[in-house]
Amino acid sequence: VLGLFTLLSGWAFRFKSLEDGRRQILNYLLPGDLVGLQGSVIGEMEHSVESLSPVVLCVFQRDTLPTLFENHPGLAFDVTWLASREERMLDENLLSVGRRSAMERAAYLIAFLYQRAEQVGQAKASKGLIPITQQHVADTLGLSIVHTNKTLRKLAERQLIRWHDRACEVLDPEALADIAGWGGLTDRKRPLI
Amino acid sequence: VLGLFTLLSGWAFRFKSLEDGRRQILNYLLPGDLVGLQGSVIGEMEHSVESLSPVVLCVFQRDTLPTLFENHPGLAFDVTWLASREERMLDENLLSVGRRSAMERAAYLIAFLYQRAEQVGQAKASKGLIPITQQHVADTLGLSIVHTNKTLRKLAERQLIRWHDRACEVLDPEALADIAGWGGLTDRKRPLI
DNA sequence: CGTACACTTGAGTAGGATCAATTGAAGTGG
């Protein structure tokens, strides 16, 4: 059981695997996101976390959480706010994997990550590049690598993205969100922990 | 923006839909579960809720939440605990939809709902029946109704379930969990709100 | 009775999986 962190800079993701190795990426973590809340609240972590780029963390004390709720109700509320926001992102992701076509899913994922990176100002830091491999995309969308590659290729042919080594350059985020039939992120304000 | 509830009895579910009507069920709500946390924390509900059976709710006051965090840190912690547990269930669901086969998914869903019903003692109340239609199963698993029906039929032929009108009788929960390669629910203790 | 809705079942199709092989960039060790 690891502790509770805040991600200060860099990219990471949460995932779960089946016995035979099939992997599902659950969500991505960007600066400002909380990591390991489950572990701290439930006492057991049922997923794994991996980073996509060099990462800086802010580590909370092990037993901080109950204390935090006692002494800093405002902060405790913010923690819950962040957890709630993460759940909404999971919701949208589940909708995507369950009901969108391969093309829609890919477009949604990239548009989504682009908007998130933009929100946290990471866009400049990474020059508009999303630091993931096609294997990550496949494991996020619930598709095979081969089909993922063919789908991304089509997006590239339409000049919506350009694929680099281990990174995706987003050329037309609006068109992508459009393909996915996705309204975009809503929240502007958020607590800074 | 609806308020915050606790489900006292009955079954319900959360879902999201795409413009053209494609629907994805996100998770199921059983007695003891919190409904509408997103709405209360974020101020905006991005999903819908529907009930599967007559339901009894315990309604919280509209602006209770910040107050709750101020004055009842223990309860606030429990709310966060419940939210965190819901997220773990979403995680497993996403793994299912993304990476399990139709048969595995169906087996997982039924074994999961059975265990949850058992945990809250709902099992007796509904006589071991899960009150859902095959359409619900399809929308949970991200499959078509036709294929869902054929898959459930196979489970029935194997004597693992029996399908009734708008309800599923679970005959062999262990075998189902086994097919899905699922370890089962872990938590025994939980806060009662 | 007629309509509506849940569940079934068969036939044909298609989106995505699997298999197999190639290219290219990036290390790594001799």
Next chain:
DNA sequence: CCACTTCAATTGATCCTACTCAAGTGTACG
């Protein structure tokens, strides 16, 4: 500096899981 491995991306061919279309059964209800 150059063979050698490794891993990401790519592409073609074939297969199969799950989708769509289309009917039909059974039960509940007005």
